[in-house]
Amino acid sequence: MAELTYRDAVARGIAQEMARDEDVVFLGEDVAKAGGVFKATVGLLEQFGPLRVRDTPISEQAILGAAMGAAMTGLKPIAEIMFADFLAVCYDYIANEYPKSRYMSNGQVKCPLVVRVGSGGGARFGAQHSQSVENWCMQYPGIKVVAPSSPVDVIGLLAASVRDPDPVIFVEHKSLYPVKGEVPDGEIVDTLGTAKILRSGSDCTLIALGLMVPRALAAADKLQSEHGISCEVVDVRSLVPLDAQTILGSVARTHRAFTVEENPRVLGWGAEIVSVIADESFYDLDGPVVRITTPHIPLPASDVLEDLALPNVARITETVRRAMSN
């Protein structure tokens, strides 16, 4: 057992998989010699050498394309797209290539790769370096989307993603990089498609992802202690595959649900979850599912404005309290 930051967990997760399997290779901008702009991949070059840990030019299409070609022919690449927002410059691979090659080829072509991205707000990086992209990637059949909220999940879910035979977008949250957590020694391998109930509760279910998980937990504390509202908190962890059963099971017990989403309002990942709940748990619900999201705006850079934009503990608490008192 050791305390590890989410940042260091990334490097440990990659190292665990590279040590296990020679076919795992890693590429991205400034990831090797410099150890990544978020310092999440420090030491990998030294440990695995320049043939397996490779710096690339600023050529995101080449990075994601090369990862695919390598995956098709026998490697298991991990590609880094530094800021998640940059997926937009290589989006063809996300929308058109990765998810469709297996299907179009009638199963001939495989695509076992992981794209790691630094996602999310809170660092005052402004509208083009702070976006949450889970909902972007979720729309394409054939791709998986994973977003860990703790160091141990980073390692376990990264390992599961690397070992998964499908393309996985692995969404790391930039604001979680410095956060510490307990991590067991030895190999850690988790399972995709499993949500985690991080806190049990009886009055309502808070469904959260990434940076919103610790905020939902903190709000749940406040709601319990200050308002006597008992919240169950579910960390979705993996949007595709989605552990709908854990979510629906929780809602069946609590009868009320809230999504806590960092993405802007419209067609966030919560919209799918609300739609599933509203369909399959219709008769379980005591009130509408409420989505707590960033407003329908690009993220501002100024610290005061950004703090207003993202769902925070106070807003989560207040929204839940109000809805529960109706």
Place this chain on the structure above:
Amino acid sequence: MAELTYRDAVARGIAQEMARDEDVVFLGEDVAKAGGVFKATVGLLEQFGPLRVRDTPISEQAILGAAMGAAMTGLKPIAEIMFADFLAVCYDYIANEYPKSRYMSNGQVKCPLVVRVGSGGGARFGAQHSQSVENWCMQYPGIKVVAPSSPVDVIGLLAASVRDPDPVIFVEHKSLYPVKGEVPDGEIVDTLGTAKILRSGSDCTLIALGLMVPRALAAADKLQSEHGISCEVVDVRSLVPLDAQTILGSVARTHRAFTVEENPRVLGWGAEIVSVIADESFYDLDGPVVRITTPHIPLPASDVLEDLALPNVARITETVRRAMSN
């Protein structure tokens, strides 16, 4: 009054706006001399000349980027991205540039442009030339998304989009190009953000878009005549801005709702509408909102398979019938 195809309505809509305003210019691949690969822009080069109607190289980033720079500085460009799927190769403009420039610049930068795309399935073009992209574009605050289902709406909504001061993704459906409809003479200008109730009904509301509109209408006929179910059919027409009031108003009357979506299952545009209804019309609903979508698959090329994938009249009818008999 004249009969016009949806295809010819595109050219007429563009011509109407170009004739009205010299600042309207049009660019895209093979759009000028060849009149577009879908023949939707035939005659524009002859009418407006090579300075206003321009063929480009296969450089989608240059097309969308140039449209933006021109829009920022005084023109009102219409850019064509031939197949909607190709948005993925120039997605940076959709996700990061168009929607954010006004906000980031605190209102200094304007971006009045229209991106026309040929979207949707039914032509046996396969997984990379048949996608519905309305739900892709809907996620980015700052952008508008419009999708006409009839020739007259093509002209009116295209005119409204060209005159709109915000960037608009104008989603034309390839399978509707040959469809004819009555179109009044003279200038036609419609209003963005207005849904249309195309058929009144009392038992449930079918909420549809694009190619799914005629199918929903045909299903409504069958449901009425064969099963005595009275369906109201709403053509959403514009996802952003969304005419939520018309939709919620209809659901308040019928108490049941179905979305009819061409996109694959997960996080289709219907998920947002379901979430809005499930929140704001919670106490109006007699049963869950049901989404009728393409399964969570890429589109196959073979005609028999593609016909199985897309929601058709039989499937819409059967889904509604079953849900209504529960």
Place this chain on the structure above:
Amino acid sequence: MRVAFGRVAFGVPVVDSVAEADMAVKSSPKIVESVVPEDDIGEAKRLEIYRLQVLLRESEQRAYDLFLQNLVKGTSHLSLGQEAVAAGCAAAMRPGDLSFCTYRGHAHTLARGVPVEKVLGELMGRDIGLMRGKGGSMHLTSVEHGVMGSYAIIGSHLPIACGAAWRAQYKKQSDVTTCFFGDGTTNIGAFHEALNFAVIWKLPIVFVCENNLYMEYTPIADVTAVPSPAGDRAGAYGLPKIVIDGNDADSVYRTMTPAYDKARRGAGPSLIECLTYRYSGHSRADPAKYRPAGELDRWKQRDPVKLYRERLLGMGFPAGELDAIDAEARRIVDAATEACKASPPPPAEILLTDVYADGGCSWRN
């Protein structure tokens, strides 16, 4: 006997074919020949190259006939007139080498040995098709033949092909990757990224640009800043400019062979521009009226199949042997056509298979 003509035949000076090309392609850029090695094509290879060209011609012609009969449902992009590139490249490849093609990929797919009925069957959306109708004409893929896919988004397969070559380099495997694309593709960003990437990583890949003078309907010269869309860009990646006569399969073969050798010995990628011409429109829907009068005819005078046949005859190959090859190709294509017509459409259950590696399309529990 024809061996006796060998020397003469081998001596067909490349400069002649270049001159011919220059005459035919009046407005086209000057062709710069790469170094031509001492001829080593050999009889068997020549017959193979001829056979391939004839088979491609017959197959594509048949695909066209099948459109007209409305048996091909979706779109389709033929390579009629461009056979020399596919045949010359395939003949220079080794088994295990990989091909990445475009939507205009029937010829490249067939040239690697994929059965004709699987290709025509895919065009027809039948169960017999290479991907049982799930991909369609633009996505022909046969991993067992090294055809790693046909790609329909312009440019996207260039980086993908780099990845396949990277794997070979990393795993010290000896295969070389060929990436085919058109002139129009040189103007999209992915082209640039892939070329730079391949060069700095010294990947075992050969980029083959088939310059057929048009993107879809727009002449490439109207939208390109340089006369040779690929050749004049080679310098931007530290590569030599190589522009060859793409209607002469020998010229293609002779250029590809050293390029493959270079890749295999770890000396990095090549970029080769082959000047050629497509006879039919861009795709099924296109009557190709945008072409100036006479252009098609001029190119047909340098038809690659005719040209190659005449060369073989001139070298002393007996006409009967070539006729037999022609007949065999026709027989194969006829049989394939019948097999396709007899094939049922794909069964409904495959609609939902192979989205994910578990075989299904389930995204939730």
Place this chain on the structure above:
Amino acid sequence: MRVAFGRVAFGVPVVDSVAEADMAVKSSPKIVESVVPEDDIGEAKRLEIYRLQVLLRESEQRAYDLFLQNLVKGTSHLSLGQEAVAAGCAAAMRPGDLSFCTYRGHAHTLARGVPVEKVLGELMGRDIGLMRGKGGSMHLTSVEHGVMGSYAIIGSHLPIACGAAWRAQYKKQSDVTTCFFGDGTTNIGAFHEALNFAVIWKLPIVFVCENNLYMEYTPIADVTAVPSPAGDRAGAYGLPKIVIDGNDADSVYRTMTPAYDKARRGAGPSLIECLTYRYSGHSRADPAKYRPAGELDRWKQRDPVKLYRERLLGMGFPAGELDAIDAEARRIVDAATEACKASPPPPAEILLTDVYADGGCSWRN
């Protein structure tokens, strides 16, 4: 008096500065000078160029100090050491000309006359900021000064800048667009698309590549197939290779002036690579330890501000006049700093404004 030295001063042979650059940038590519016109910089322009460089230096140094005081909250990318490019270009522009910058755009923004407090205020996220804190340091925009934005996604503004130039051409307006970017940007697809597009449409645009030898932390030479990332690509668009000493503002000014003239007379775009060096790390977070020992010092010996000051002194400009410029710059930056510190944070209501043109963020009724 200094006029008397004019001829001598003008005579500072460009080849000298090239040689100097060559010495300093030992491993860098050979600099190819563009044609130098008969000197026409003039005294007023020289003082202006000096003043701009000093102001940029002071402002950027202050931005750095404000980081250290934790008053700049987000990231920030300084141009310390690269002032000659911004100053030389701005001095060659006319009012109404447009600039498109990158996240490393403070200098280019200031050089167009945007008040220092608006720039520093934006970095500090205060209400006084150019965009009231909504954009941040990477997106400085001042339309009234012709600064059409600073772009943070590598490459994306090159096509956008083409569009602005297209508008000028279409509307027969006489402004020219300048698009700034770094060496690393030449490896992304949008670069390629924009250059080809600008050339075929003959757009009035000048592309200025500031080659500071590094992308973020990776030396550009490690990831680029050619020695001059922009210069060696010019031929791919039919443009001449122009690589100049980007630490000599006169050399920049002398290269830009004819490039702007060319654009204005409808003769199309130019691509200019300026060799320079950034003194600080890539961004706030970067201590720049990846640079070889001595490299920074060598470049500082050719510090653009120092170099320019010495040149002016050599030409007979009185030291006192230059000192006064220095003092004025410091005064401006001090006053701006105070104004920023006194400015409140932006008010909460602007969070939801200006998403759409109606002023709000409403996406539904």
